[in-house]
Amino acid sequence: MNTRSLVTKSLWACCLTTLLGWTAASAADLVVWHAYRGAERAAFEKVVSNFNASQGDIKVKTLPVPYDAYADKITAAIPRGRGPDVFIFAQDRLGGWVEGGQTVESIDFYLEDGTVDALLPGLMEAMSYRDTVYGLPIAYKSPALVYNKAMIETPPTTTTELVTMAKKFTAAAGGRYGLVYEYSNFYFHSALMNAFGGRVFDPEGPTPTLDDPRIVASINLMMKWFREDGIVPADPSSTLVTALFNDGKTPMVFNGPWFISEVEGVDVGVAAMPTVEEAGGEPMKPWLTVEGIYVSAQSDHKEAAYEFARYVATDDESAFIRAVEGRQLPSHAGVYERPEVAGDPILSGFRAQYNNSVPMPNYAEMTLMWSPVTTAMNKITKGAASPEAGLGAAQKELEASIAALRTGR
């Protein structure tokens, strides 16, 4: 074959494939972004291919994005029209995106009662901002009581039991502690705070209530565990928690599903956090991170995007695959009754914790909160300030930041 006929043949081939490609193009081609890795990613891609196979109008392609830059990519790309049609993210940035505008599309118009009923109650709140629904929840995660089954047979159900059990295992000289968790990280402390009834923001609107006496009471309890009972170590960082748990130096940690993948060589069990007797028997309620699937405001196929989102959130098989293969905790209510899921100790342990959890606020002002409370927690745990003083300072700083944000100065 000479060059000329080769060139002609390949040109024809190109034309034909393009033509075929055009005719094969579906009514809507969607792009979905996510930051999953490993098992979660494999499970999600299986869900997507199931969706593509189940109908012929909508074709979905996934694009995994590295987590570090993910949120900033969404903030930068979508308003300029360079983003996906659908994306998956936690609820903490929702407020900021809605205020900034042109990023997420409100979906109340499409939402039907059937969809809402299929999901676990209380999750839609996390996906709403100012009473408008912006996304469908597809999974959730929160810290729970993760324990070493070899060291503890039955996990404690009250804080008194917790302290007694922990004291048995504590030998500070040998680096052994009964309970290890990042207590100086406000995210983990929120469980105790919510048990006492304290809240970072007023439920009505983004007014900070950091100096609430209930939050002070929760910190006093935590400090009691640290100072008097001595069951938690000083300076807890996430690497320390993992290291001590894996070395068998601690039987109990408060941590979330992301921690399970870091556990090595330990027979791990998950249970709900204990109830706090000092708070009148209220259970510890950790903050819930709700992963939602959102429709981009710049998408050209919003209805199709919503159809896909609804499939991921409410389809039985999709939830099952994500639970069993992706090791996620789906928002689908019915999947927890399937034997494979109900019988899985880790999944059902975190599911039990869900009943006692509070969605993390999704206000735009939430990011302003972390710096003052981290400073306060550090000062309090080092003994440099009393809980009242520390929280009082944090409250003032947060109020000033919010005021500065509102007036722009």
Add this chain to the structure above:
Amino acid sequence: MSIVAGSSAYLEGDTEVQTGVAGFLLHPVAQGVALAAALALVLGAWFVGQARTEILTDHWNREVIQELMGLAESAAAIEAADKGRSEELLGVMLTRLPGTEGRDAGYRVLRLSGARLLASTASGDVGDMAAPRRLSREEKWLFDLGQGIRASVQTNRDEGIYRRRQVEVDEVGDSLFRISLPYFVDDKVAGIVQAELRRPDTTSSASLPLTVGMGIGAYLVTLLVLAIAGKERREKDVAFHKPWVLFFAAVAILSVVAYAYGRIELGGVERLYRSAAAELAADLLEIKESVGFLAGEAGVTVSPGEDNRWDVDLYQRPIGVIDGSGQIVNAGLEAQTAVIRDQLGRALRLNWIAGLVVVLFFGLGFARRLRRTVREHKYAYVYVMPAMIGMLLLAFFPFGYGILLSFTSQTVLTVSEPITELLVGFQNYINILGDFDLFQKTAEGAVINYQNFYWTLYITVCWTIFNVTVGVTLGVILALVLNTKGLKYTNIYRVLLILPWAIPNYITALIWKGMFHQQFGVINQAIQMFGGAPIAWFDGVFSSFMTGLITNGWLSFPFMMVITLGALQSIPADLYEAATIDGADRWQQFRHVTLPSLKPTLIPAIIISVVWTFNMFNVIYLVSGGEPAGANEILITKSYKIAFEEYRYGYAAAYSVVIFFILVFYGIFQTKMTRATEAANA
């Protein structure tokens, strides 16, 4: 460069100067005044046109809004009174609204709960699609509009400030506008009412004859002045003397023209506003009557009230210019005209300044120099043009935008607003540089406020000085060691010693952070092994500073070492021989031979190192994070926190500009110093 030099060029017989009548007409001063006047007047005309158009547009908007507010109150009253019949009653009311006649208008009333279109006279809603009905899938935009308005009302109420529009005005086609506003039942937004209608052309411009006339007048007056000034020199046909007098005359002419124009046009604008207000007042009476009547037919009573609740701005706040009985409220009118006067006055003043700049440009000889250099170096400019354009777009434009941003108060909440509405002048800089709140009184006595700019500056300067000193010292020492004659395996040592620089400093910082852990970190373990007490590194200001210093010292010495090694190897050996012969010992050799030879290389390296270290974000952010409580932050980490954790973009931009100026001054200062010392040495 001075006006004297510029004009004296004429005296020297500059070949470019045209003589005769053309020279007279194109005299630089005349050119300057003509261009300056043209600029000021054209810009002025544009601003005045904008202001007039805005007044007329606003007037039209308010007419429609008045009617819609009446309709909204009626809808609210009807819904509150008898929900079952509201669709029927509203349907009748809409068809008889006065605005419908001859204005090609369509009205809609939407109830949010259930997405129900209660009544509609819009063109598309006939036959199958006639109201009342639920919104169809394609009408999601209408539902979202309602939801958006509801959310805006809620936001404004929650935050106590008016930052989101409660009345939406959208252009949906060729002069077709859609205005929507909420109606309230039980003090909550229950739905929206909307009007879709054509707006007549409301563009208005400044008077063209006046603009052109004033421009030509300025030019002619300048020529007159030139003629008078140059009378004595006329026979020589060279430069017209008295350059300073000409310059001030030019400035005076320009200012008079700008001022006169401003006064005349401002007067016109004010008159326009007043007449619009009078029209609106008459309009209100009509609307009050007709809407009141229609509402009465539907069984409810509505009224704008004494303070005229129906004449509102886009945040639904009463404007207060017309009261409920159609009378003009003088105080309100004065307030509004004062606002317009201030804005337009400010714009016109800026024009005057722009004109002055042009006059200066010509008068101080810049124009002539520019013309000369472009003519002489035409090809050079063409060669440089691509690079100049590239730099303009990629470097100068973002830089300029950052500076513009620093003059605004933009935050995440105002990101979608046009930037010109957020300008606050130097407020950000005043807040940063004027923050002298260094000491705070607390229960424990006077405590340093670590969030203060000057404290952060102090830490940054200390950080830079100590780091560069440590880096340079270590680098020079190691370079001298490596440079020893006869040292074996120098290559291996060199590679090992460069490793700190080769590993990404992000990773290094995180590893060092782990090493400084109080209980399980390697450093404390080592200290304990030697019998000392473990240090809580991140608890104290000084120890936390040391963590950063140690980490960055480890990171920065390879760079200095490599630079010094290179410089050392280029020092000729006979200098050392000569020194040894003269009887100098090692230390004296170092001081008098090595150091001076290293200086030309080290000084630029130090300048670079200072700039890098001043902005060394990674080490501070990742190792100590500014602990304790932000006491160890440097300016750049502070700026990052303000931008990306507090979302205050304008303020953070101002911070960055301050950092930039500090470094620029340092660079200039350092260069001058080294030139001085080099000159002294040479």
